[in-house]
Amino acid sequence: MPLSQAQKRELEAKMQEFVGLPISEPKPGRDAVNEPMIRQWCDAMADENPIYWDAAAAKEAGYDGVVAPPTMLQAWTMQGFEMAEGYDVPKNNEHRLHKLLTDHGYTSVVATNTDQGYTRYLAPGDVVTANTVIESISEEKATALGIGYFINTRTTFTDQDGDEVGWLTFRVLKFVPQQQPQAADDGGAGAAAAPGIIRPPMGHDNGWWWELVQDGVLAIQRCNGCGALHHPPRPMCNQCRSMDMGHVEASGRGTVHSFTVIRHPQFPGYDMPILAALIDLEEGTRIVSNVVDCRPEDVHIGMKVTCRIDEVEDGFKLPVFVPAG
């Protein structure tokens, strides 16, 4: 059940209370930096750099002995096995923030960005402590994975003497998952199926419009009360307040009002770049669509275009616009 605007505002106000808070008391990692964990890491990464394996090679490279891979920094203070329990019983502020979002339908989480600096390489015996602060939380964003909020944290790592050994910023997306297409029938023994395009939401007010698209028709909603045309479809006329709505079929002829060429981010399932355009239809309404069969350098404001309904995926059609010929 999607949240109402009021519920969303309430959720966002509660989320903002976490900004600036440490996730917990600084806590030293359970184990000091040690060779077995270093070797286990290097096995998984197939990392044969001898400074992680062999004291003599490490000395030759200028260290006192074996060192830990610097990218392992975060591993020394990870919570480990208890992470599998989730946070139904939150143990720190980060859990409380995540649980707040989970309880509102934002059930999934992925890491999206990290920036890290390594002040020095860690060596066996070092005891690492993480000091993490919840730095900021984004507005709600629509992403290829689903809608959600980006949560940014900043961590400073110190050693047994209190000296900084590194730092990182970390961004996760806490989101409402959307169903991914099922893997094709045994197409390559469990190989990940290529993702498709993000389907539009088809609700009470606009479902009929998409159904007409599937029949090859570009429709424009028309108020049966006063005749005003609307796009996108809405439940009530903004001219006469009638809720009696019909539609007309558009000619498909239009003009590029404005456009942008989307090169990043590169969403899985899309051919990049995407020419996204605002099209003035000759009937007087405006529609957001893609211009296709056109090079990015050729699209321009005022360009005449014609609608074409393309089957972009098996069984799913989208209206697109091509240069008028």
Add this chain to the structure above:
Amino acid sequence: MTHSLTFPDVSVGDELPPLDVPLTSAVIVGGALASRDYTPVHHDSAAARAQGMQDVFMNILTTNGYLGRYVTDWAGPKARITALSVKLGAPNVVGDTMKMTGSVVSADADSGEIEVEVVGRNAWGNHAEGKVRVTLPKGA
């Protein structure tokens, strides 16, 4: 792999040899556990499917580990990694392959520090776009 590159060996625009990383369950789950990341989506396929993925997928620490390894495989044991910046995109799901490529985008002769841009690409698109900063020995 005892040979190390020195700063004079490297020029902006140099490309690193490509590396294909097969995304087996052992790599995904082994990487998650080696980084003490027991988040269920990285070892439990039912949990991953509940999140809309086909199977378990790589955690970011393993991605970081592969980026670091990719650069030091090329630069050698005397290269010192000073910073890493990673933007994650398409998840690395079991059964896929991550194709890594990289190139040198900047080099500072005073500090001996270079920056390598690394991309890890899978069947869905770019899994990771990253930059790794390393300091190289100054050479003779």
